[in-house]
Amino acid sequence: xxxxxxxxxxxxxxxxxxxxxxxxxxxxxxxxxxxxxxxxxxxxxxxxxxxxxxx
Amino acid sequence: xxxxxxxxxxxxxxxxxxxxxxxxxxxxxxxxxxxxxxxxxxxxxxxxxxxxxxxxxxxxxxxxxxxxxxxxxxxxxxxxxxxxxxxxxxxxxxxxxxxxxxxxxxxxxxxxxxxxxxxxxxxxxxxxxxxxxxxxxxxxxxxxxxxxxxxxxxxxxxxxxxxxxxxxxxxxxxxxxxxxxxxxxxxxxxxxxxxxxxxxxxxxxxxxxxxxxxxxxxxxxxxxxxxxxxxxxxxxxxxxxxxxxxxxxxxxxxxxxxxxxxxxxxxxxxxxxxxxxxxxxxxxxxxxxxxxxxxxxxxxxxxxxxxxxxxxxxxxxxxxxxxxxxxxxxxxxxxxxxxxxxxxxxxxxxxxxxxxxxxxxxxxxxxxxxxxxxxxxxxxxxxxxxxxxxxxxxxxxxxxxxxxxxxxxxxxxxxxxxxxxxxxxxxxxxxxxxxxxxxxxxxxxxxxxxxxxxxxxxxxxxxxxxxxxxxxxxxxxxxxxxxxxxxxxxxxxxxxxxxxxxxxxxxxxxxxxxxxxxxxxxxxxxxxxxxxxxxxxxxxxxxxxxxxxxxxxxxxxxxxxxxxxxxxxxxxxxxxxxxxxxxxxxxxxxxxxxxxxxxxxxxxxxxxxxxxxxxxxxxxxxxxxxxxxxxxxxxxxxxxxxxxxxxxxxxxxxxxxxxxxxxxxxxxxxxxxxxxxxxxxxxxxxxxxxxxxxxxxxxxxx
Numbered sequence: 001x002x003x004x005x006x007x008x009x010x011x012x013x014x015x016x017x018x019x020x021x022x023x024x025x026x027x028x029x030x031x032x033x034x035x036x037x038x039x040x041x042x043x044x045x046x047x048x049x050x051x052x053x054x055x
Numbered sequence: 056x057x058x059x060x061x062x063x064x065x066x067x068x069x070x071x072x073x074x075x076x077x078x079x080x081x082x083x084x085x086x087x088x089x090x091x092x093x094x095x096x097x098x099x100x101x102x103x104x105x106x107x108x109x110x111x112x113x114x115x116x117x118x119x120x121x122x123x124x125x126x127x128x129x130x131x132x133x134x135x136x137x138x139x140x141x142x143x144x145x146x147x148x149x150x151x152x153x154x155x156x157x158x159x160x161x162x163x164x165x166x167x168x169x170x171x172x173x174x175x176x177x178x179x180x181x182x183x184x185x186x187x188x189x190x191x192x193x194x195x196x197x198x199x200x201x202x203x204x205x206x207x208x209x210x211x212x213x214x215x216x217x218x219x220x221x222x223x224x225x226x227x228x229x230x231x232x233x234x235x236x237x238x239x240x241x242x243x244x245x246x247x248x249x250x251x252x253x254x255x256x257x258x259x260x261x262x263x264x265x266x267x268x269x270x271x272x273x274x275x276x277x278x279x280x281x282x283x284x285x286x287x288x289x290x291x292x293x294x295x296x297x298x299x300x301x302x303x304x305x306x307x308x309x310x311x312x313x314x315x316x317x318x319x320x321x322x323x324x325x326x327x328x329x330x331x332x333x334x335x336x337x338x339x340x341x342x343x344x345x346x347x348x349x350x351x352x353x354x355x356x357x358x359x360x361x362x363x364x365x366x367x368x369x370x371x372x373x374x375x376x377x378x379x380x381x382x383x384x385x386x387x388x389x390x391x392x393x394x395x396x397x398x399x400x401x402x403x404x405x406x407x408x409x410x411x412x413x414x415x416x417x418x419x420x421x422x423x424x425x426x427x428x429x430x431x432x433x434x435x436x437x438x439x440x441x442x443x444x445x446x447x448x449x450x451x452x453x454x455x456x457x458x459x460x461x462x463x464x465x466x467x468x469x470x471x472x473x474x475x476x477x478x479x480x481x482x483x484x485x486x487x488x489x490x491x492x493x494x495x496x497x498x499x500x501x502x503x504x505x506x507x508x509x510x511x512x513x514x515x516x517x518x519x520x521x522x523x524x525x526x527x528x529x530x531x532x533x534x535x536x537x538x539x540x541x542x543x544x545x546x547x548x549x550x551x552x553x554x555x556x557x558x559x560x561x562x563x564x565x566x567x568x569x570x571x572x573x574x575x576x577x578x579x580x581x582x583x584x585x586x587x588x589x590x591x592x593x594x595x596x597x598x599x600x601x602x603x604x605x606x607x608x609x610x611x612x613x614x615x616x617x618x619x620x621x622x623x624x625x626x627x628x629x630x631x632x633x634x635x636x637x638x639x640x641x642x643x644x645x646x647x648x649x650x651x652x653x654x655x656x657x658x659x660x661x662x663x664x665x666x667x668x669x670x671x672x673x674x675x676x677x678x679x680x681x682x683x684x685x686x687x688x689x690x691x692x693x694x695x696x697x698x699x700x701x702x703x704x705x706x707x708x709x710x711x712x713x714x715x716x717x718x719x720x721x722x723x724x725x726x727x728x729x730x731x732x733x734x735x736x737x738x739x740x741x742x743x744x745x746x747x748x749x750x751x752x753x754x755x756x757x
Contacts, residue, residue, distance in 0.1 A: 004173075008180065012157060019153045026142060036099030042076035 063093045063107040066117060068128040070104050073097065085124040092120070104128070113289055114277065141257040147192040148254050151247040154188035155240065162240040166732050178230040178237045185239035189223050192246045195253060211391035211436065214398045218427035219245060225424045241428050241734045248742050249436040256440040259447050260459045278303065278310040281354065295360040303348045303355055306509040311360035315340045315353055323347040323511065345654060349510055369630055369657055373679055376634055376662035385461050387439045390710060394435065402426045405725050422727045428734055429724040430717055437742055438709030441749035446702040453755050454685035455695050462681035465665040466699035468646045470599055473637065473659070475651035476606035476613055480588060480620065482687060483652065483671060485515045485564055485580035493568065493576055499528030501568055504541040504552040507533045512566050512580055513541070540566065548572065584616060587688045592620060594693035600648065605633050607655050633659035650692060652676045667692055705752055709745045716741045
């Protein structure tokens with residue numbers, strides 16, 4: 001029983017964190033443009049302005 | 056990124072022309088540095104770009120900025136589209152999925168022999184997970200069931216809601232009294248499977264809606280108005296009022312109805328009447344919103360704007376015509392009308408039967424609940440959406456966009472077709488027919504002249520010549536002469552491409568090419584019939600669908616097309632006449648498929664039992680149609696009908712599977728043999744079979 005007392009809440013918590021992550025992703029618009037997201041990987045980033053050329 | 060003062064305004068543009076990753080980069084990085092634009096963000100799925108910009112920037116400026124990057128953009132006016140219900144359904148599904156996995160975890164241990172305090176604890180934990188889940192994920196069903204019941208009707212959601220609520224309540228009672236069986240896993244799993252069906256249905260509607268929204272073009276977003284003091288101001292279409300004067304440049308659409316005050320030009324009325332030949336207008340002529348000014352700038356005094364224009368009349372007609380379609384009852388709801396009363400009677404009978412047999416009310420209620428949950432239309436809820444979304448995916452790959460599931464059901468039923476002529480049976484754009492009359496050495500000069508004009512005939516010449524691999528010659532001093540055409544100098548001699556002289560003109564659309572010292576060359580155009588039209592009509596015939604033409608064009612221009620395709624034709628039809636034609640066909644029991652593209656077809660498209668429009672159609676046509684097909688060929692029409700009919704066959708098979716599963720399961724439930732384990736197995740088993748059967752629709756028919 002001691003093992004269950006730890007494992008069941010742990011399992012629920014893990015599942016719940018997955019659910020929360022999904023809700024967050026949905027809310028922040030990550031599923032709004034599925035095709036675009038697949039293509040954006042191919043877009044070259046604009047050259048970043050050289051803020052600190054000496055590194 | 057440009058810094059701007061004040062709050063930025065957000066404007067949405069539909070950019071149907073974006074096709075690849077390069078376009079995203081080009082638009083976003085190309086727009087950002089434009090003065091006044093704070094940022095631009097592309098939504099590729101919807102083919103839209105959202106621009107945050109200074110409030111001072113006008114629509115035409117933004118449009119010009121996008122045009123400079125090489126894209127055609129149309130502003131999407133009005134508020135952003137209503138937030139879709141997909142997102143809420145997806146959240147409900149995620150919660151139900153999470154809950155059913157965890158409850159199942161606990162249930163499996165109960166089934167494998169947990170007893171005593173452990174079983175009670177696991178049941179209690181299941182209850183703690185399941186009850187909030189039912190309250191949250193069940194809402195879409197409870198709401199719809201309540202709406203149906205309060206109108207005195209019943210739908211699929213009524214047995215679902217009653218079943219889920221009853222089972223949850225009974226399981227809670229069992230848990231609190233240390234009973235042996237709790238059905239929490241069945242309740243949440245049922246919700247999960249049904250929600251998957253709902254999400255599929257909703258995703259399908261959204262995808263089509265986004266697709267159409269991307270193509271949705273405003274008739275004319277506004278006009279340049281002439282103020283009394285002689286200055287000009289650009290005003291949006293909804294702020295135009297009668298009495299104002301607007302200047303319409305060549306190549307622009309009119310934003311309001313009015314009377315021409317100055318200028319002479321010709322107008323393309325295709326959007327309004329379906330007529331393909333441009334109509335000349337001069338001072339005092341009445342002109343309508345939505346028509347395209349072709350030749351020269353016009354000054355128009357506005358007589359009617361906004362809701363009073365002829366276009367708005369058509370829109371109202373369309374709204375009325377669409378009401379009949381909204382009364383269509385979908386197959387799942389028709390099935391529910393028979394199914395729901397049967398299930399409820401059965402559950403009630405089993406309750407009283409066991410009461411009479413002397414099994415206390417608690418035991419009887421448990422059996423009644425088992426009957427409800429085993430008959431709950433889990434497979435039925437998936438049977439229709441699963442088949443329809445697979446079919447919609449198949450059709451999308453062959454270039455047809457279906458609006459929703461009900462469209463597929465109606466398309467499967469049609470047995471008669473009406474075609475518009477201009478833009479539907481024909482391509483809707485002029486094509487040169489006798490280009491060979493032009494001497495090869497002259498072609499480069501003609502191309503150079505044609506490139507300078509936006510007139511449809513010039514555009515047609517340009518496309519045809521470019522296809523032949525002709526490159527433009529260096530013609531000098533090219534200028535467009537309003538009302539005539541193009542002039543320039545080539546090899547030192549004056550050349551022209553334009554309206555033929557009165558003596559050479561005949562009934563056909565034509566332009567004349569002249570060069571000093573040479574005989575003028577007359578080039579004819581016609582609106583060609585779409586490729587493969589004859590074959591498609593034959594295929595439709597074999598499917599038992601007879602076609603005919605309903606055109607707004609004159610009899611002389613319809614006759615050649617009707618003869619070539621061997622179709623009966625009605626001509627000179629106003630939008631009301633097309634509506635009446637569909638009405639009288641429907642009265643004889645025919646289910647009419649309307650295929651059309653123009654604004655004038657809008658009401659007919661909305662009134663037809665089902666309707667399709669080519670992607671080249673006006674936005675009104677695309678909005679009113681059930682399905683939009685891409686490309687020049689009409690072949691997708693026959694393909695769509697075939698896929699729609701096959702989908703309905705699969706849906707019926709799925710119903711049969713669900714019912715035969717019930718035939719086995721219901722007696723077991725009535726005898727009280729259905730434990731939570733049996734219910735879980737039966738439910739997932741039948742759902743998987745139904746989805747698997749639906750996947751057979753992925754094949755495209757030939």
